[in-house]
Amino acid sequence: MNLRNLFFALLTGLTMSAQQQNSGKEVLFTIDKNPYYTDEFIRVYNKNLDLVKDESQKNLDQYLELFIGYKLKVNKAFKLGLQNGTQYQNELKSYRTQLSKNYLMDSKVTQELLDEGYERLKKEVNASHILLMVDENAAPADTLAAYNKIMAIRDRIVKNGEDFGTVAMAASQDPSAKENKGNLGYFTAFRMVYAFENGAYNTALGQVSMPVRSRFGYHIIKVNDIRNNRGEVAVSHIMILKPKEGEDPTKAKTTIDEIYQKLQQGEQFEELAKQFSEDKSSSTKGGVLNKFASGQLSSEEFENQSFALTKENPLSKPFETAYGWHIVKLNDKFPLRTKDEMKMELENKIARDDRSKKISDALAVKLRKKYPVKPESKLYKEIAKSVDDSFYKGEWKMPADLKKFDTKLFVIGSKEIKGGTFMDYLYSQQKSAVGIKPVSKLVDYYFSRFADEQRAVFNNENLENEYPEFAAVMSEYRDGLLLFDLMEKEIWQKAKTDSIGLKDFYEKNKQKYLWKTRFDAEIYSSTKPDVMKKVLALLKKGNDAKTIKEKFNSEKELNVMMYDGIYEEGADALPKNIKAGETYTEISQKGEYYYIAKIRKVIPAGVKSLEECKGRVTNEYQQFLEQNWIDTLKKEFQININKDVFERVKQQIKK
Incomplete structure (x- = not known):
């Protein structure tokens, strides 16, 4: 550190x-x-x-x-002015941002989302969907048209009995539907956008949901299967790539079968992966892959083969995916962790996920009650009057004379918000303008959003006064x-x-800064007293450490350890019976070990350099x-x- x-x-x-x-x-x-x-x-x-x-x-x-x-x-x-340094100010700002997070959220809603997310993590859902795209900010008429269209598609399936996959191939605007018939495979919480996840987890097995609105558009979702979360699995694999066009189609299968035979003969998986695997990202590591959960890989077959492995049967037979042929070896399995163990991870997922809007919405409701806003009527009318239909095209321009708008529009706590600030906000929003009409209602909509933002800003700025x-x-x-x-x-x-x-x-x-008496010594140790008697006899005859270790140690058994160096009097490494003036100590015991010291030199006490x-x-x-x-x-x-x-x-x- x-x-x-x-x-x-x-x-x-x-x-x-x-x-x-x-x-x-x-x-x-x-x-x-x-x-x-x-x-x-x-x-x-x-x-x-x-x-x-x-x-x-x-x-x-x-x-x-x-x-x-x-x-x-x-x-x-x-x-000295160190508080004005850029690095200091950036570090302080970063720390305040992190610290303030706990004060800028609704803890009750956060806990509810954490509980909901963890409960959903316990299950994996296999679902299919049909998507009709519609922009988040689409005009109400366009939104209604898309809704009616998706409802008509749902009626074809639910009321008329048409096959969901067949309809998905023909009607879904998700490009992958042409290949997968709308089937998204297995997934769990935090893998899909929150609105879609809600639709999937709130739909019964075998049923088709009512239309679900996400930022992509309208979905209808069919739940095909629900199973317990399989946790995560860590595997290694050997892969032979699918033959290119024009190559012998049987070559890959022959190669993987030969590798499998070598494994059956006892050859090492890691070595064969290094030699033969054509997945270059993992072959140099003996085929080791990062651990994964259901739905994280692009091949469901690979996931299923991996999760099917057990400690008793840790090696798969060769199997084929869209990418080639594989043999998979189990390294470890990791069941779903407890909620307490995942608490921090879940909080981070919630913060990055669409569901975080529920937290900010809950806080906004609290702040509206805490800081009620009433705009200055005359000024607000002037601002609203300045906005026209060009706003919808992103062509609205603010009035040339802005001085009359640069007065108090409303107050939040002790902070005065001026009309000009709201005008700037309006100008910044027109490129992604919502389709609310007439324009007076549009201004009301943006004022409500602007007031919420200003409340949040003031609440953040006021934390030091609010919370000692x-x-x-x-x-x-x-x-x-x-x-x-x-x-x-x-x-x-x-x-x-x-x-x-x-x-x-x-x-x-x-x-x-003083040294005690020091000993330049070789220290021999063993758990066997009879061996140490022989070591002492050999030392007294002039045998060196190499000779002693060769005599008593082998590849299978290590009977004597030796370490040497300069040790200060009282050091744990020294036998307790060591004395200046001796060449060898007698055998001493500490715990299960027996010790002998060969003293090469005694260095008197003195001042350290x-x-x-x-x-x-x-x-x-x-x-x-x-x-x-x-x-x-x-x-x-x-x-x-x-x-x-x-x-x-x-x-x-x-x-």
Whole structure:
């Protein structure tokens, strides 16, 4: 984990409990007259209690010093203008967008969609459909004509008994219907657009749905089969491509049969896949494919053959698909995970899916009640009057004089929305204008949408005022971003690059960086004491490690392990009975293992060189620079602590 990731991992840990705010607050201290309050200090102190290892940091007087130091750095960052950096602003905006998601949705509707989606995932539906295309923004007359037409097609099937597949081939505007008779195969939740999914899952087995409207047009859906979700399967395959026109049609079948015979003789699947498989994307990996679920591949036959495999029968016989001949080997099966295990994945699917509109619609209803909008009548009439039928052709132009429209149209909370903003919105919508007529109703329709958008914008902008816990988390993240950039600039980089300063710090403090006595040694271990007696005897006769390992170890059995290096006194790797002045230790036991050490050299205790302890020295040099820097900041900024308030904070925390 790099420094930046570690820094924000810690920061995230600090913000997890931000909701536990203290309702009462007083000014604890000021920095250049900027107030900092007791509630933030108490919250951060309580959150950090389990994280700090240094007991001194749990001392409230000591912690106040640390907290003031933290705020001094933030003030310095603002003074240097780091908050104006493009990268800083982009990161802060991105984080706020992620954090705000939980506040900008209807949790009840979200949970209902999550429950519905998971229940549907338990089943796989095989369905056929007939599609009549109609634009989402089609005029009402065109929409009605398409509806009547699809109903007439449905009557041919339901009332007259015509075959669904035959009618689909003749009438469906889905190009694939000519080949598949409208059959879409098996699918489950989140695979189709939400409207179509609703139609399929709400239609009984063997029945034909009433017309279903999706963004593509009108569908009628016939449910052919319903089965339990098969989960996911991971397989490897060997594939011989379908012969090209003019090639021997029997060659591929002969080749796949020969490969299958080799497998039956015990040859390795992975090696045969590398040699013979003509699927170049998987052959180099021994034929391994990514795991998949029903409906994810373009070949239903391949899916069925794969899911039919079991641990007892993990290899398929050769079978043919539209792409060629295959042999499939089962690697693993993955049943449908629990709802809790899939919660985050389901939430992401919902957010990307058409069903997310139900969440935004539910929020819009709440916001309409929370922020009722009443436009200024005179101005609204002027705007409506300026729009004419050219809007439907995308040719409408705003009036030349827009000044009279640049006044208050309505208010949301504390935010004033001007008529000119609505005019701009209208102008942007005409290229995809809906077919609502007359034009006055069209303007009313777009005003309703515009008002919803403005409510949503204000609600988002107002989160810090609406939710104290959101404001607290954002404040901590904002400060954390600035602090990281500042520390990188002022301390961390300097400690890494200031070689003279680092060396000088080491020289002044090198008596802290000491080696204990060290042993340059070979360590032998075994679980067999009789073997170790023989090893010790051979060592005393001058035999080396290679000779010993060759004598006691074989390809089938490993009796003796040896590792060597330089080990400090007290290291776990050293036998406990090792002593300076010996060449060999006697056999000692630790747990199930027996140990012998051959000592090549004893290195006396002494001061570590800078290179030997550079990591620790650099870390302590950073702390030294930081403390000196904070002392400088204390002189640069004016700090006033309300001592009476701090005493009350102490009493409150102790309770």
